[in-house]
Amino acid sequence: MSDNVSDGVSSFADLGLGPELLNALSGLGYEEPTPIQREAIPPLLEGRDLIGQAATGTGKTAAFALPLLQGLSSDEGRTGPAALILVPTRELAVQVSQAFHRYGRGLGVRVVPIYGGQPIGWQMKALERGVDVVVATPGRALDHIGRGTLRPQEIKAVVLDEADEMLDMGFAEDIEEILRETPDDRRTVLFSATLPPRIKGLTGRYLRDPVQIQIGREEAPPGEAPLVRQNAYVVARAHKPAALGRLLDVEAPTAAIVFCRTREEVDQLTETLNGRGYRAEALHGGMSQDQRDRVMGRLRGGTAELLIATDVAARGLDVEQLTHVVNYNVPSAPESYVHRIGRVGRAGREGVAITLAEPREHRMLKTIERVTKQRITVEKVPTVADLRARRLELTRAALQESLMEDDLSRFLAVVEPLTEEFDVMEVALAAVKMAYESSGAAADEEEIPQIAPKAADREGRDRRGAGARRDRRGGTPAQGMTRLFIGLGRSAAVRPQDLVGAIAGESKLSGRDIGAIEIADRFSLVEVPESAAEQVIKALRRTTIKGRKPTIRRERDTTGRRPR
Template identity: 75%
Template sequence: MTPNAADASTTFADLALRPELLRALSGLGYEEPTPIQREAIPPLLGGRDLLGQAATGTGKTAAFALPVLQRMTGLGENAQPTALILVPTRELAVQVSEAFHRYGRDLGVRVLPIYGGQPIGRQLRALEGGVDVVVATPGRALDHIARGTLRLQSLKTVVLDEADEMLDMGFSEDIEAILQETPEDRQTVLFSATMPKRIDGLARRHLQDPVRIQIGREMPAPGEAPLVRQSAYLVPRSHKPAALGRVLDIEAPTAAIVFCRTREEVDRLAETMNGRGYRAEALHGGMSQEQRDRVMSRLRGGTADLLVATDVAARGLDIEQLTHVVNYDVPSAPESYVHRIGRVGRAGREGVAITLAEPREHRMLKTIERVTKQRITVEKVPTIADMRARKLELTRAALQESLLEDGLERFRVVVESLADEFDLMEIALAAVKLAHEATGGAADEDEIPEVGSATSREMRGGRDSGNRDDRRGRASAEGMTRLFVGVGRRAGIRPQDLVGAIIGEARLSTREIGLIEIADRFSLVEVPESAANDVIAALRASTIKGKRATVRRERGGAR
């Protein structure tokens, strides 16, 4: 089953949810159901089993939580739970429990998360007092079943959330053992981001005539940037730490996760990134739960902005301020890639997924593209010239912010005393130079060698010397002038977008276009002086990736 466009106007009230749930949703600011909620809630309310494929961030927690709460009777009265939600990690158990509390606050629902690393005595007391919904990791659920403290005879619904993750983590036997303890007439719901054969097998054994739903990420409207911008950089292994630093310096993420394969690599890379000035934290399976909690607290509290982690350690994490996911190595399977990038681009927010690939890994990138049916654009690693331009951009932004604030008057005497001897422009230039040098910046590193291959050229769009990415950092040629274009990286603009617009509208060839620089909010592009006015007129009359932009000569450029 796929979403029906005609159902886009469906409201939560149309789904016949009880008034207490509608009040809670309204109070949380939820106006209309997401596609997976529109498709899943009606059959779940009807008692059907369901097999759903949905990426993280599509709203699947509410898709199963609301029907579970809707169908509950005698809330707060039963000693045994009537719903069991199995999840792969402690973090996800807490998140799902909090969601049940939010949605069921007016119903008085009793929800208990049970997982390893928490004192079992607290869980035992809560179970003895009676709960309506248990959200559990498979290992700890099985432990309580063996103790006789978690009794499942009254269960009406079992939900397997992130089922592929649970199987990947080795919980297959635990899940089978738990399901054996549940009533045969239960409702069974299975959600998974991917559908490998093992999931199909699990569904055939335990679901009865299930409704099947497949929901992808919500597609952007024509002309809009995708919610997750996916790109890759081909980098020799020895240059990966420097390449990562440069990419992050250019991207300037609010918060990012960098995925590594081993614990040793996590520790080593976290130390390297701290040396580059990032507030990096390591997260891997060799850490205690207390250490993990401290790391997550620092990340969520804003005292850390970079998390370097292994896959296992980062499973189930939901970090609201996360903007970037970086694959320090190409994932070994497309399913891992899907799970990693599913952590950004959530709830309508834009996100960025970056992969650093060694030359031998570029074919795996093509496999991921084919399986996910999504384009991964191969970019050029930022050059030293790019880093210098970025540093100048930061200096300019800092000066602009200072000009907009008060408190400048006390420096007037310095400027006035120098103005008798120097031109005001020279004074300003000297002040900018001091401010620029005071900001520090990236170390004066060697250039990172470019990695070329037939596959990388193919992934860039079949162009070689015509691709404008390879012109960044070169010196300007004589007879060229630089144009300011008022859209940049935040609008999803890439060098090839500007090249395509200029070629299509102004009739220049690719070889006539010079240096291109992409900043956050604007871009600079060099064109022949003789064609500058025609290019300006053509771009003003058209759109770039569906957006109209201010186009003019760069101030201070050739006239």
């Protein structure tokens, strides 16, 4: 662990960064450094080697990019790249390169990403024109070193980002060869979510008296729900596709990654989920880079909601709107679990990690809990009755919105003749039945056999307070909470973070005060503390969400009558 160098640090200016970088950070809306940035930036500005153990989403890219950029701004007379950033995947190379561009815009720093699947001729021309920072996958970096287009003897700093991922992908020999080609007096920085023994061997050979930093993911204060809710469901193999569909129906993720073990499993599950009406896309090593790019474009653009992927294919992916990660099988190593769930709950946003465990895999869950020191709560798979209750709740809310907002006069010609023959309540019930069934409510009638968790899991579940159920779906609100109706939903591209940001920004509530959020096509339901409900309603009526002023009210009038 590092010394507590971050005492008294409350802003980026306190870290000793130059005015150009401070202006860039201010323009990007960065107000204060994250823990990894507070700990890592000062020793890196001093030129020290560093080992940083930090989860994805803790701000580690800025932690190494900012001090490197500051060093480059005073490094004149250089012809080749001064910094080489090695990353495991093309996607991460692009992300890190974009971050360097954003932070170093005022310094005129030249950055180029190089990776497989991109024309090497274009990369050779970019390197020939001159570049300050190269962000590369190890194989392509070694290729350019062999061609003489990347001159390692001029490199003053090497960063190994997601080092454990690169070693898992078989890049160990490439990395060591690259490090041997660079000068002995270079600076070496290593960031990794986990530090297995093979990482320690690498650092012992190539780092000099490194500063060591270990930063965990931001934890919720005691008594509050965790930023990443981690649940597991024990399900027999034959019922896993049905159980996954049931959980997706109940959770209603904005976007989710479902991890599978093999390409065949990815393709089969993608086909199954699409057959159930989901918008699912496959991603695995058997696809070309163009195919991968199209898939990721559909996910980021909202035309796909589920990504079914293998570990290798999904490495380095960063999808901002991701709300859920699903382990279709229990990962074989705790490190894989850490990397998978690291894709949600980033930058303070909440997320959900779900694991489907076969009975024989139940013990592996305990191993993951022990290694990660995080609780994985074993739950029961929602029943058909649970699913029906939630869909009825959504149908009721949709009908209420229509009664409040829509001009229904054009349907009088249908309703009036029916009321001459039937009671108006019977007409209403028939209409509700049609609306309910049109939502696909009758599509899932298979009861999934429940496999009782072990006694310890049951006791742990009983101990959880009402406050730990931040993501309740349907039913009544949590104790002390009330549900607000907001007249914007998926069709207006509303995401949970939009609603949390609007409420926290306009009222006195923090993000952690806000309970379950449910987003339908034309409206959203948000749980807030009963004591603050009127304040939130008034505050939101004065602002806009996604550029629009939606209807804001309590979910239902307490008298049962239509509000006027």
